[in-house]
Amino acid sequence: MKGYTGKILFVDLSTGRIVAEPIPDEVYESFLSGVGLGCYVLHKKIPKGADPLGPDNVLGFVSGLLTGTGSVMTGRWMAVAKSPLTGGWGDANCGGTFSPAIKRCGYDGIFFRGTSDRPVYLYVDSHKAELRDATHVWGKDAVEAEDILEEECAKKQGKPKIAVIGTSGEKQSLISGICNDHGRIAARSGLGAVMGSKKLKAVVLAGNGRITCENPELMKTISKEFTGKVRKINIPRFLSGRLLEIAANLQSRMTRVAVPDGIMAAGILKKWGTGFNNVMGVVNGDTPIKNWNGSGLDFGKSRYRNLAPDLLKQREVKRYSCYSCVVGCGGISRIEDIAEGTFRETHTPEYETVSAFGSLLLNGNLDSILYINELLNRAGMDSISAGHAVAFAIECFENGILTSEDTGGLQLAWGNTEAIVKLLKQMIHREGLGDLLADGVKAASRRIGKGSLKYAIHVGGQEPGLHDSRFDPMMGVHYCADPTPGKHTIGCFQYYNYVQLWNEVSWAPKISIYPKYEEYLASSENATKSVAISCYKQVIDGIGGCLFAMTMGVHNWNPFRMLNAATNWHKTADEYLEIGMRIQTLKQLFNIREGIDPRNNRAHPRMAGNPPLENGPLEGKSVPIHEMVALYWEHMGWHGETGIPAKETVEKLSLTDFVA
């Protein structure tokens, strides 16, 4: 009755054997579910040195510990495997409705090893689990395949929930992800390629079991408290998106930082979704521009204002929420004016996609971005990595490293919408130059050579999120220090300030207001903040929590209280942070075991402001990222010089069994 099922389903695609395996309570108490359970299982099941695209790799779909327990904003599921993109720990997560469906089938996670000799999908309901032929959907895009399987497996009580790869996953593009809910995507780490390598097209879930909670009344009270606040926070109609641009302008001039009440941002997410940052980020310096080598001045007001949140909102025909969400930042938007386009609608593109195919490429054509969003969602390709790959190609072309002969006649240039769309199609179909780019910028630069590496923006093989580390230096720390490098969802000063962990965690540094320049210092206090937020994020990824709920502040959305209500564990926040530290350390141990040297996860010099930009809000800014990373390692109890977890830390966290 503790919020978890205590079981996982293990499927061997080589033999067809499917078994349920019990997971002891102690594992949940030590690792939670979600990313923690995934890490525990993968460490045990993947042999050292396994080929990420071979039969020994294990791919997991894991629900959050709090998913379905009556808690709110806890509906995310986690994909886990050894990443073919980085060669180390890989995870990605997604919202929608898939996470509770895993538990309704009676499992906390479903794991696959082996390789099928023909395309298959796994069907699971409350009574059975079986592999079925997927030849008829192999070659279909993620949305088409989901439609067909939905119809095929529909039951009286409704449609099943489906995770599926598109054609990019089938073609084992190393920047492909796994889709659910008709084009939402767990995009990062190249896990779609792992699924494709196993010839596993989809996981179809049609269970109707009950998800338990130890103290449902308390959970209801906690959820109502939060929901009540969120419902009342709204942005007045007369305030337009221009206000955000003005606020960003002000923010870029501020010399100090104050602690905000994060829940107030619920109003912004309700009104504009994540697109609120489309222009704001360009103006305040959060958004990387022109492959991290430009500013808003290069992009130009007339172009970036075409991506304004109000314009995007005009395209929206429907709003929707993920499971257990009370904010509802998702939407469906109309696509217009793309001659070659065949799609009428798409999920409203997230900020990351708008920036990856907008500011990063100096592309101010909103229609093209809506169209690209649908292309990528259907192919199942990561928009963050894909945008960086196109930016890389443009810069190579501009500098004579690539020629028209290489591009199949495409005249690649910043803001050349037509060429950008055509190149992206080459990537999706793995044709010509697109075949190289479909494996990310690191692999592409290795194959192209000719000095192209200097235009390849990545950390440890993965392209970074669209948040500039020269704007928020802690973002740069986690781009490099996280066992899954390049992720923007682990930690930054803004997250730390919004979350206000010091209200719950005894050792988290308390702040009220401080000078902005302090964020650019490699200090012990900053390292402690980095440790706190990254360990907290592991807890969030263990419960299926939403990043935006997290930023609403622990005084408003409190996962510790919710965890105790669901499990009756009576743990303190400090104890939960120790679980977070255990998960983060186990991921790092996985990387060490797989031969990853954490010192090689270095930021591209542009990401550290080396040399600094010459204009815009980030003019003259540089960040000592690697000194900050070394301090983070030290404060995590890892060796400051190597990033390897120290023996005492491994013992303290009871991880000795995981060290060879």
Added chain:
Amino acid sequence: MKVKVYAPAFASFQHLDDDSSMKLPEGATLNDVFRRLKIPLPLRPFLVYTVNYEKAGLNTPLNNGDVVSFLTPLAGG
């Protein structure tokens, strides 16, 4: 009485303690908070703020323990 104030960074923090709390006389209103924060008059119509997460006006009376929050957009998405 004391109220908790999540003030924007451009405000004056002179009247806020380390817990971001502000001491106010009994009968104080939100307007008194604005004055102590030295929020420029022309900016006030464009700010989004709440008292205890409820919509409030400048004449909203405050009580001990109230929470005054200003909207500060998170960069992100």
